[in-house]
Amino acid sequence: MAVETPEKVQDQAVRETLEDYTLRFAPRSYRRWKPSVVATTALGGIAYLADFSIGAGIGLSYGTLNALVAILVAAAIIFVTGLPLAYYGARYNIDLDLITRGAGFGYYGSVLTSVIFGSFTFIFFATEGAIMAQGLEVGLGVPLWLGYLITTLVVVPLVVYGMRALSALQVWTTPLWLLLMVGPIGYLVAVDPGSVSSWLSFGGEQGAGLNAASVMLGAGVALSLMAQIGEQIDYLRFMPARTEANERSWWISTVVAGPGWVFFGAIKQATGAFLAFFIMGAAGAAATEPVQQFMGIYELFLPLWLAIPLAVVLVVISQVKINVTNAYSGSLTWTNSFTRVTKRYPGRIVFVLANLAVALVLMEADMFAFLNSVLSFYANCAIAWVCAVAADILINKFVLKISPKEPEFRRGMLHAVNPVGVTAFLTSAIVSIAMHFGAFGAAVQPYSPIAAVVLAVVITPLMAVATRGRYYLRRTDDGIAEPRFDADGTPVATGYTCDVCEQDFERPDVLASAKGGVICSLCVTTDRTGEHVLPPG
Incomplete structure (x- = not known):
């Protein structure tokens, strides 16, 4: 043998x-695409409908005013922290794990954050897959368990072929997706403008006005999407070199397709809150399901036999567009971690299938039913990671100049673990999670996401100063x-x-x-x- x-x-x-x-x-x-093509491909991944469910859940729970403020707070934090990460990915053509290694975590220290990001990909694959299965059940009568299996298997052929196949899929499906999503919402607002004013005055289950605790609880759910910047960077790393000729389009594409994704996400979350309110009486508990939301609009101006198929087509296109990205990014991060730790490369397809298997188990366990609870907990980990890396780039590299400005990711050049980022991440995550579960009292419990942001941003430069930057480069x-x-x-x-x-x-x-x-x-x-x-x- x-x-x-x-x-x-x-x-x-x-x-x-x-x-x-x-x-x-x-x-x-290899990077032959124009900045605009890379940006379109990256933005294709945000076609997901989970934003509608997240916004619906926040709006129904805390009321429209609190939901909108919560969404804006989360969007602002995500944009500010995502900008330096997107810049480094596009400028130096490396993914977020490679960025993390040299931005305070070390060669093996970033395995911790790879687990966080890998978990993000299968949690959101399960979320989006559940939404697609709901669409198949409503439109075609497919049992949910079978729908979960179909949504899992359909992405495998697309993910295997990498960036070339994904860019073609995202570019060609975007126009139809926009038409099916934006058209009906525009029609609803035009024919029933009073529904908007009624929605704006909606008080939610708690029936109160603007409330800081409600805003923070809602923002905590929305902030769980902070790790989405990792998936955006998986595309942005293929940006062409920045030159004088393409500098304008390069910056626009990097900002719009990098942290700019959150503005599109915030609009979808607010729209989801509106649609849930609009169909609340007819749909009941199902008002947070995107397929029910869009069916409720389509039925206003289309016969039922056409409204249902169109809603299903929208759901399927949206979920395939995002889940190929979830599966692709998940396979990259799990392969990366496994290869570093074991020095073995089993092939990316192994982790495509492993990631999908975990997602399928979560779908069959009906994770969608307690989505907001899962996301609220997960948000603290994602925030701690992204904010620690962003703080290292913005503060330690550009302000304090302790962290090397040019990224390093190669074995032998980095220390195994850098206490700067690892300490900031662990402290931020542990303390904020303890707050989330009430360890410091009910009064501060809603503020755990903000605590995660502050702790990561403060501890990262403090650790860099304390260690005098000794652990960045071996x-x-x-x-x-x-x-x-x-x-x-x-x-x-x-x-x-x-x-x-x-x-x-x-x-x-x-x-x-x-x-x-x-x-x-x-x-x-x-x-x-x-x-x-x-x-x-």
């Missing part, structure tokens, strides 16, 4: 990741004379041949091997013996 040598494992991993540069820097030679020289970035900070496109896998890679993705020669970032990741890893220096 043939022996599986480390070299064979490395070669297999390299070949399988070259379709869309999984786990590594995306080279300039080495400052990667053994290759040519710099990784040019004078403008753009990744250098010079090609180098990896001596292990014999494939060509651009400068940011390679470093010297301790055995001599050049090795690519993935081959050094899968080096089980550690013989290629450079010593500290």
